Amino acid sequence: MGLALEESADFVSSAEQFENFYQLVSENKSWTDEDGKTLHFGACSHLTRVYTTIGNKLEANGNMEETLSYLVKAYNMAKESEDSKQEGEASYRLGLAYGKAKDAETALLHLNSYLELCKANEDDAGIGLACEAIAKAYESKGKIDESIKYLEMFCEVAERSKQEGAYSKACSDLGAIFNSLGNYEKAAEYFSKAYNISRALNDSVSIQSSRVQYGVSVAHSMMLNVVSHINMASRPCMERLVDWKSSRADEFTKPVPEPVIEQPTPAPEPQQPTPAPEVPQAVVEEQSEGVQEEDGTATTEPTEEQ
16 A cells, blocks of 8 residues: 555655554564565665655755654664665765755764765765765855865765766865865866866766856966056056957966166266467467557556656
8 A cells, every 4th residue: 555655646645554564564573575574674665765755845845844854754764774775875865954954063963974884885976975965064064174174085085986977076066165265276276177077078067167167266366466467557567468368378477577667868967168278478468569559559667757
């Protein structure tokens, strides 16, 4: 009955039937099916699945309180099944739900539990998902260093296990967080990796996204240098800005050449008048006598008679 109702999408009624089944087999845990698995394990698995489905539908309608209630039930059933894979997945879903409900502490509790189970099962894909979710939870708490730590772990695991899509996502997440911190060179480095991986995967959506993100981070990294060049306003700075507008080549990290200061041409020194040559005294006396003769006058010494 439970399976039939689940197939017809009557999940609440299906859950009631599986709950009755669970009560019955819980009293007889030694009962097994044709595959040798206990019926108790089967009842726990069915309830985990149906509770999760109901929780997801409630979340889509924005009812987070009821969502958490059903996902907690799913987690408890998964844990009782003693199947670490089911328990880990239920813990992960519950951690994400608590994160959406702005309860980062409880989210981290369940996400770290999922991470440990994935490590025990050597589940690299699960480790990556756990690290990404834990990083977001720490970021919501303002613990950026912890967030970066888990994102770098996510990046390392994805690269090691050759999960190209996850590796691109990890690089993009790291680029975003470094960009928000103002570490634009680091952001551009990770966005560039994400872009190249997306191109290798021929993922058109990721290509467009990572291309824009890379361009933004590069522009941010140049911004301070561009502004400083504008503020300096020297001729070499203006020439560099004009060249950049023409070719878009980043020359702003190079030292700014000192402007050439043109020295003013000195004014010519005033010329001193050339002194007249000295005339001998004898010549002067002769010229004086000649002038007196031309005037018809002569200068004589007064006599005693006069």
